[in-house]
Amino acid sequence: MSNKVVLAYSGGVDTSVAIQWIKEKYNMDVIALTVDVGNVADLEAIRQKALDVGAIKALVVDARKPFVNSFVFPALQADAVYEGQYPLATAIGRPLIAQLMVEAAKKDGAVAVAHGCTGKGNDQVRLDVSVAALAPELRVIAPAREWNMTREQTIAYAQDHHIPIPITKSSPYSIDENLWGRAIECGVLEDPWTEPPRDVFIWTKPPEETPDQPAYLEIRFDKGIPISLNGKELEGVALIQTIHNLAGEHGVGRIDHIENRLVGIKSREIYEAPAAIVLLTAHQALEDLVLTKEQLRFKTKVAGEYADLIYNGLWFSGLRQDLAAYVESTQRYVTGTVRLKLFKGNCQVVGRKSPYSLYDYSLATYDKGDVFDQSASSGFIHIWGLPVRTQAQVQSLNQPE
Ligand code: ARG
Numbered sequence: 001m002s003n004k005v006v007l008a009y010s011g012g013v014d015t016s017v018a019i020q021w022i023k024e025k026y027n028m029d030v031i032a033l034t035v036d037v038g039n040v041a042d043l044e045a046i047r048q049k050a051l052d053v054g055a056i057k058a059l060v061v062d063a064r065k066p067f068v069n070s071f072v073f074p075a076l077q078a079d080a081v082y083e084g085q086y087p088l089a090t091a092i093g094r095p096l097i098a099q100l101m102v103e104a105a106k107k108d109g110a111v112a113v114a115h116g117c118t119g120k121g122n123d124q125v126r127l128d129v130s131v132a133a134l135a136p137e138l139r140v141i142a143p144a145r146e147w148n149m150t151r152e153q154t155i156a157y158a159q160d161h162h163i164p165i166p167i168t169k170s171s172p173y174s175i176d177e178n179l180w181g182r183a184i185e186c187g188v189l190e191d192p193w194t195e196p197p198r199d200v201f202i203w204t205k206p207p208e209e210t211p212d213q214p215a216y217l218e219i220r221f222d223k224g225i226p227i228s229l230n231g232k233e234l235e236g237v238a239l240i241q242t243i244h245n246l247a248g249e250h251g252v253g254r255i256d257h258i259e260n261r262l263v264g265i266k267s268r269e270i271y272e273a274p275a276a277i278v279l280l281t282a283h284q285a286l287e288d289l290v291l292t293k294e295q296l297r298f299k300t301k302v303a304g305e306y307a308d309l310i311y312n313g314l315w316f317s318g319l320r321q322d323l324a325a326y327v328e329s330t331q332r333y334v335t336g337t338v339r340l341k342l343f344k345g346n347c348q349v350v351g352r353k354s355p356y357s358l359y360d361y362s363l364a365t366y367d368k369g370d371v372f373d374q375s376a377s378s379g380f381i382h383i384w385g386l387p388v389r390t391q392a393q394v395q396s397l398n399q400p401e
Pocket residue numbers: 088090091122123174175176183185259269
């Protein structure tokens with residue numbers, strides 16, 4: 001009987017301690033799996049550290065492409081933003097990490113998977129539920145949910161077991177990052193009245209220090225997928241990274257969110273999501289042009305549901321698949337170009353065009369060329385207001401005094 005477990009490994013203190021802890025507590029062999037979903041610093045150093053700390057094997061997977069194509073872009077097409085603020089970067093990374101853990105476990109004949117999430121957050125839910133959906137036979141071990149150690153005790157444990165802790169003063173924050181965004185929690189941020197200190201932000205410049213000239217971007221979409229930037233075709237990962245750099249330089253993408261976690265806690269979350277903010281803004285602007293009023297309204301409702309499903313760990317669910325099919329259908333004419341202006345932390349849409357635009361100049365204009373039949377409006381209003389006139393005859397419609 002195999003005694004192997006695949007651990008999602010970040011190289012940080014918690015997952016390093018987890019390697020030792022699992023060996024001691026469960027007497028299992030740990031295979032470390034590090035998934036690159038973008039913005040991971042030194043993968044080879046992380047891999048080596050896993051082995052030094054006691055993993056029997058250390059795997060590294062570059063998952064940036066599948067992350068973008070199968071998770072980021074579908075979420076973008078859906079305009080999925082949790083509680084109107086959070087573009088869900090961490091939340092869409094988890095199902096992919098779960099999928100890769102399951103694949104590695106099957107390949108290596110492991111009987112369990114493990115992760116470093118605590119028992120207070122959303123990430124444990126996303127990973128556990130995703131693993132259950134993909135491989136119900138696999139057991140999930142979550143050391144940080146079980147060991148009941150404070151941060152200090154974890155560090156002491158690491159020292160006792162000769163697990164290297166970064167010599168540089170470790171960040172006072174808990175950070176998770178991928179191509180779609182960066183989440184920063186803990187430390188002074190836990191006081192919602194405290195302005196986030198400078199050192200919280202790494203990807204975005206403070207608006208006070210951004211260039212005094214705006215930057216203009218033109219993003220072209222094909223069926224809701226961004227395909228080119230300023231006339232140059234780029235594949236997903238490169239496109240996101242290029243926008244990330246430009247928008248960060250102009251201070252775009254900072255979010256300060258009092259967020260409602262699935263486990264019932266309100267938490268203060270700071271995000272940096274420069275590429276996500278730019279692309280979501282552009283995508284919605286193009287939809288405004290090519291979808292009807294009714295399509296837009298219904299899609300906004302779907303976006304809210306879709307975002308909740310993602311946030312709440314239900315990526316691998318029938319309903320998410322159903323909503324994805326609906327969203328896919330809405331995107332068939334979301335083709336065209338959006339022009340944006342980045343300046344001092346703002347991202348503003350300043351132009352949009354599409355071969356499928358429903359905007360009709362001859363209907364909208366107040367100038368020469370107007371084809372709208374204004375004389376028809378009075379008859380329309382007569383019928384439109386009929387129920388109100390009927391009601392006014394028998395009921396008072398004045399505001400109460
Ligand atoms: N609150 C965000 C979410 O639930 C970010 C979580 C960040 N995760 C972390 N381990 N620091 O998706």
